[in-house]
Amino acid sequence: MTNFHSAMSTQLVANLQSEIGRLRHELQTVSHEDEVPAAGDTVFIADYLLERLAQLGVTQMFGVPGDFNLAFLDYVEDHPKINWVGNCNELNAAYAADGYARVKEGSIGVVTTTFGVGELSAMNGIAGAFSEQVPVLHIAGVPSTSQQKNKPMLHHTLGDGRFDAYFKASQQFTISQATLTDAASAGAEIDRILTDCVVTARPVYLMLPTDLVHTKIPAKRLRTPLNLDLPANDPDTEEFVLDEIMKLVDQANGDVVILVDACAIRHNVKSELADLLKKTGFPVYAAPMGKSVIPETYDRYGGIYIGSISRPEIKENVENAKLLLSVGGLKSDFNTGNFTYHTPTNRTIELHSDNTRVQFASYHGIGMKQLLPKLTARMQPLHLDASAISVPKFISPVPKEDNEIISHAWLWPRVGEFFRSKDVIIAETGTSSFGILETPLPGDAVFLSQILWGSIGWTIGSTLGAALAAREVGLKRTILFVGDGSTQVTVQELSVMMKMGVKPIIFLLNNRGYTVERFLHGQTAKYNDITNWRWTSLLTAFGGIEGETCQSYTVRTKTELDALLNTESFARADKIQFVEMIMEMHDAPKGLKAQAKLSGIPNKNISVGLNTDA
Amino acid sequence: MTNFHSAMSTQLVANLQSEIGRLRHELQTVSHEDEVPAAGDTVFIADYLLERLAQLGVTQMFGVPGDFNLAFLDYVEDHPKINWVGNCNELNAAYAADGYARVKEGSIGVVTTTFGVGELSAMNGIAGAFSEQVPVLHIAGVPSTSQQKNKPMLHHTLGDGRFDAYFKASQQFTISQATLTDAASAGAEIDRILTDCVVTARPVYLMLPTDLVHTKIPAKRLRTPLNLDLPANDPDTEEFVLDEIMKLVDQANGDVVILVDACAIRHNVKSELADLLKKTGFPVYAAPMGKSVIPETYDRYGGIYIGSISRPEIKENVENAKLLLSVGGLKSDFNTGNFTYHTPTNRTIELHSDNTRVQFASYHGIGMKQLLPKLTARMQPLHLDASAISVPKFISPVPKEDNEIISHAWLWPRVGEFFRSKDVIIAETGTSSFGILETPLPGDAVFLSQILWGSIGWTIGSTLGAALAAREVGLKRTILFVGDGSTQVTVQELSVMMKMGVKPIIFLLNNRGYTVERFLHGQTAKYNDITNWRWTSLLTAFGGIEGETCQSYTVRTKTELDALLNTESFARADKIQFVEMIMEMHDAPKGLKAQAKLSGIPNKNISVGLNTDA
Incomplete structure (x- = not known):
């Protein structure tokens, strides 16, 4: 066989090996079949799922309660190892699960929503995890198995009996899906999608019917850990x-x-x-x-x-x-x-x-x-x-500028000096994600950004999840850079940060609008403007106590920012801190300007593409 | 033929008649084909679309800018009849379009988002419009026709070349969809989905590639209005x-x-x-x-x-x-x-x-x-x-209660006396939507609620859209009743209300959590708690000036609420007003209690459904 090494046969061999591995593991998992189960050796499906999550190191569950998941949440609330966060909305919850998974490497993020109204709101967050290859489990609490058969016109349905519509939509954005339909297959189905989640580093989707939450299944599968080995190379x-x-x-x-x-x-x-x-x-x-x-x-x-x-x-x-x-x-x-x-x-x-x-x-x-x-x-x-072989030094000295404007050219090198060992540094899509690229980070810092998916607002949710994970894995401060337009998308999650007691430092770049877009198109267009908020009032409006549980600042000059960054009580980050930085509307990092030139959008009245105009 | 009137043949006849109507109209629309087009008798596809929307009476477009829709937004910004609102996020924008369409009967709501990240965030709002039968057009600005053919790994993609994934997901929640692919079919495709939108009262979805925005097509189709006639009964x-x-x-x-x-x-x-x-x-x-x-x-x-x-x-x-x-x-x-x-x-x-x-x-x-x-x-x-035939009088007198608690039993009849002719009254899913049912409304009031879809947070977005529409159709005040948990979902849209100068009265029922859920399940569960915000600080945090552009109140007693409702300057609603009403955590309208009893969720440890436990 001359083409033994052709892609086709290699792929086939890999697939077969992977299947053999899976079957061997499944066999091992069920190998206690002939043992007489001890009294009490059964477990509610809800607890089975939670136990598997605990085995994967999951400690936080994000999401929003809704009547089709409340029965499940009883089990979450009682679980000794998993904490229910409770987010303001489902998009923010999905972002938080994403941020948690990124920082807690080897574990996964989990978001629980309710049928239809909840799960669809999370969809952008789940699709982002797919795009950026982040392992997230999306649990949707759904109507009971009998309701799914009989299809009554329940609230949260489309009114036309299509109970599978949300599942079909989810298939586009998850690598594996399971609809639990009976006790016999529930354990294996849960194991299957969790394995796929970890091995492929992609989101998976689980429909959990209200009745099955309370259904008991044998506990013995739980004795064998999930097989998370990658398929062996031939x-x-x-x-x-x-x-x-x-x-x-x-x-x-x-x-x-x-x-x-x-x-x-x-x-x-x-x-x-x-x-x-x-x-x-x-x-x-x-x-x-x-x-x-x-x-x-x-x-x-x-x-x-x-x-x-x-x-x-x-x-x-x-x-x-x-x-x-x-x-x-x-x-x-x-x-x-x-x-x-x-x-x-x-x-x-x-x-x-x-x-x-x-x-x-x-x-x-x-x-x-x-x-x-x-x-x-x-x-x-x-x-x-x-x-x-010589390697250039990656350094970024703070430039001397003879004005007090907080420019991008000055800002990013300057905050580079503020960073410390074991910081988690998060940059929102836009001026922040472009600006920070050129700033060297401490060796053991963790950096998060969403450069492929690029959904504005993602960082407010993911900062919550990242900060929770950071606390667990021995990382220190969580530091976020985010624009004003992006913050408006998901702002309410600041209140959940305070509820959970995490203490990020949030640098808000106030440049009056969607600056990344101004550089791509519409430099002076009104649609790129946003209304200005009283940014330093937000944390207290969301329940914080200024000076005790939170602190907000506005800085307008290099001197002011410099002084703040040099203040030890600020740098200590012992409460949530929000720093509004007043910046120029039409300033941007060099990298963004260059990118915009390369991918700019044609202007109005420049006809491109097909044109039937005579 | 004995079964001439069978469902099958009736359906067939109806379908054939509908198709004949469609073809006749299409023929009329293109009947100027042999005329020599006058110089300049072409129109950019963007303007074609906007002109059709203007013909349908659309005056407001909701949405969020993103780089794949910026070119289109240039045309929106310049259009004399259509105003770009610019929302904080896409879910809120979709809700606003829904509220606008409900109040502006005969017209449609329009929401414009960007590829992937934007459109998916709107999906719950679009699905809600489908469920509740509200005509909404969802325009997604998408990559150019050549990018869609070549499938480069653009930002906002899933990274695997599936440029049709969002379209496929949208198919689940819209009655018609169109991907514009060339100039030749663009006009007819736009007309087709707009017609379906109005005739079926359901959302439709349009993928608008960046290059086609600037492509010119003949203007003559615009001379024939869309045929919005329903199919004739046989x-x-x-x-x-x-x-x-x-x-x-x-x-x-x-x-x-x-x-x-x-x-x-x-x-x-x-x-x-x-x-x-x-x-x-x-x-x-x-x-x-x-x-x-x-x-x-x-x-x-x-x-x-x-x-x-x-x-x-x-x-x-x-x-x-x-x-x-x-x-x-x-x-x-x-x-x-x-x-x-x-x-x-x-x-x-x-x-x-x-x-x-x-x-x-x-x-x-x-x-x-x-x-x-x-x-x-x-x-x-x-x-x-x-x-x-006798008919009972539908009245709801304010009960005498010998305490100062703002109870549901007292609240709903009391606000009934506050309503005036031509009010738009909106009730959020939960205690509000159940409570207001028993309150008779003024004869020419408009009432909005989302009883089938039931997505919490919907009213904050839809109030924005409803208030904008109300201004146009000669309605007066817009009055919203919403819970604290629901408000947290979509709260940032309060800032857009102020930007747009609408002046709703927002009654916030502060009962410390998801009360509707407490009655369905988990009366004292922690997952039904939410953090308490400083509600009366929100409008100013979002940019309002207390006493000038906005006014906030907290009322804790019947006497206080009574006094406020009787204050003429309050009732005049000449600025946006936010009324935090302190209510009991475990109080609910009678209707909700009854509903909860009928559809309650079994408690933990009550095993239901399939059970393999030996």
């Missing part, structure tokens, strides 16, 4: 791929540059990657969505590569390397300087979660998690050569 | 149905009771109905969703029928009538006292928008709009008998 194919890669590495005389990206975080290869870097010493750069995977203080780290809008020295080093090893790449418009990579395919190796590309060849089923350690072993001897 | 079938109905009317000796419901409003038969009532004098009652279709001051109107939880005299009169004529019925759980109608089918005639039921027989394609006038003509001679 050894022959993997060996072949390693040989192919090493041929190119040799041809490149060790002139290899590593570029890390989003999926290195999402598919959990941080430690494998750290080992590769340490043992080889190759220069490494990050795409915007890969920022903070590699400690930005690492001496072989050169900064952010973003195609033609990169710093010149970074662009040159990445694009002129004889070989580029891309790890977890995700080439979206805003992650690549609008598709301006100049990295020829015949000089590129791409490692992905479930496939590998070497020049023009694809190897399906060869995932990076298992490949990386083997590659490290093979490349280790190149350490001396690799270490000799 | 004359033979209609005659047969009228005979069948009159047989039953005769057998009933004129003891006929009329019950009006939601679809009488949604499908626009208010005037036909008024004529029927005036010329016959039959007693009339309303289902909750039909409240205010019939002026509640009309002397032959007896109040709200809601199955077993109706007032006893109403229940008796409706259920004991020899014949019940139901107009626009919609038998959902909360609209029927949890399906407790005791109205036998063999004594019931149901008129619907597109079918008629006489006892057990269904006549598809026989719609009420055309049937009603003919039925009125036939029944008119019964006026003397009909007028003799």
